[in-house]
Amino acid sequence: AQKVTQAQTEISVVEKEDVTLDCVYETRDTTYYLFWYKQPPSGELVFLIRRNSFDEQNEISGRYSWNFQKSTSSFNFTITASQVVDSAVYFCALDLLQGAQKLVFGQGTRLTINP
């Protein structure tokens, strides 16, 4: 069975702090995609990143960075120098390349950045 676990339900930090959101996934497939989405209070999902299972290189995009480690089945997301606008719920998701090709979402982490 496929499963995505985001153990951190809520995180609260002060602006300018760095924060890491954890994501652990389970799948027996060797090929898959992993995603991170941001859901601000408006509700609309904002796509942040997609990473395929064959690419373990870490990625950096501005203040955002992602650490993908197949050995530990983790795909963690770090925000550097956090800002109030980063406050949102963040979801990690798993997409298999076979079968029904459905997205399996983690429970989400509610991130609050305090001024």
Next chain:
Amino acid sequence: GAVVSQHPSWVICKSGTSVKIECRSLDFQATTMFWYRQFPKQSLMLMATSNEGSKATYEQGVEKDKFLINHASLTLSTLTVTSAHPEDSSFYICSARSPGRGPRDEQFFGPGTRLTVL
């Protein structure tokens, strides 16, 4: 590009009435559309997968007769909540996928529809 719209963005209805939510892919043809439901402070749960011109595939525990899905064209899928009750109040999100659209048939999400049943 790759814009998905939903209509309405929010709806309030009386218990027992039916509500139709539309999901449209505005600039691409979506052979497959997905419907998700999200309760407050919870994750997105897939309700069903619909392919154009065929019956939807429902996830376990989702009532087919309660949530009617019609994917009549390559740009439109509708979700009808029949005989809605307060427990159906939720945020409904659709996504659309088109083969060959991106590196991996990426799903594009709509902005969601907030349904409140009184």
